[in-house]
Amino acid sequence: MGTRFGVALLVGGVLLAGCGGAEDPEAGATDGFQPVRVGASGFSEGAPQPTVAGSLSVSKIVDGATFFARVEDAGGTDLAEGENARFRLAGVDVPVEDDDCLARTSATHLEGTIRGGQQVRFVVAEGGDVEDPDGVPVHLWARGIWVNGEVLARGYGRDAGAGEGRRENLEAAQAFAEDGEQGLWNPSLCPADGGTPSPGAEEG
Numbered sequence: 001m002g003t004r005f006g007v008a009l010l011v012g013g014v015l016l017a018g019c020g021g022a023e024d025p026e027a028g029a030t031d032g033f034q035p036v037r038v039g040a041s042g043f044s045e046g047a048p049q050p051t052v053a054g055s056l057s058v059s060k061i062v063d064g065a066t067f068f069a070r071v072e073d074a075g076g077t078d079l080a081e082g083e084n085a086r087f088r089l090a091g092v093d094v095p096v097e098d099d100d101c102l103a104r105t106s107a108t109h110l111e112g113t114i115r116g117g118q119q120v121r122f123v124v125a126e127g128g129d130v131e132d133p134d135g136v137p138v139h140l141w142a143r144g145i146w147v148n149g150e151v152l153a154r155g156y157g158r159d160a161g162a163g164e165g166r167r168e169n170l171e172a173a174q175a176f177a178e179d180g181e182q183g184l185w186n187p188s189l190c191p192a193d194g195g196t197p198s199p200g201a202e203e204g
Contacts, residue, residue, distance in 0.1 A: 050121060050123045052075060052123075053121040053123050053141070054071065054072075054076070054123070055072045055073040055075070055120065055122070056069035056070065056072060056119060056120050056121075057070045061107055061110055061111045062086075062107075063107050063110075064094035064107045064110050065089040065093070065157055066087070066134075067114065068084055068085070068086055069085065069120075077124050086136065087137075087138050088136070088137055089139075090128065090162070091125070091166070091170045092151055092158075092160055093158045093160045094107075094151065094157035094158075095157075095184070101189065102155075102189065106157060106183075114140065114142045120141060120142045121140070122138040122139065123138065123139050124137065125139060148173075150173075152170060152176075152177060153177050154182055155177035155186065156183050158184065159173070159174040
């Protein structure tokens with residue numbers, strides 16, 4: 001085996017390991033969700049990567065599921081390229097009021113996931129309206145991570161129970177968070193009785 005060929009195999013093995021590799025029964029994977037432990041914890045197998053998608057440059061975060069972005073590539077939709085529009089993650093409800101548990105953390109998580117100058121890829125949710133005043137409902141990918149599933153799997157939002165595509169994937173993402181008591185499902189962070197979160201709970 002030549003040196004360059006051996007290095008290529010080694011690098012390839014490291015990349016596969018970083019993208020999930022073989023399922024670890026202790027990792028808590030649920031219904032095909034495999035944590036990716038590179039930077040932010042993502043779910044590369046949470047939903048198929050889109051074969052045809054548009055691209056956005058994110059400009060402002062509103063809350064943990066809503067943001068403004070410039071349309072760089074409309075991806076075959078009726079969105080106008082070059083214009084700014086309001087978007088929201090399809091199938092995801094997040095805490096938005098100041099006194100809602102983890103509202104600030106949810107917004108900070110979305111900020112860290114999709115901001116930074118990089119373009120993100122999107123597809124409009126099945127049946128979604130590009131003129132929806134609440135935001136164009138989209139499935140979003142940032143650095144290969146399906147953001148809708150990432151938000152639910154970390155427990156920073158709840159499955160909205162809507163009829164958009166990838167319904168089973170959204171349900172599996174929330175089940176992952178519930179099983180691991182992540183975010184909103186952690187009683188020490190967000191008491192079930194709606195009581196005050198533990199000191200410092202919003203710092204994460």
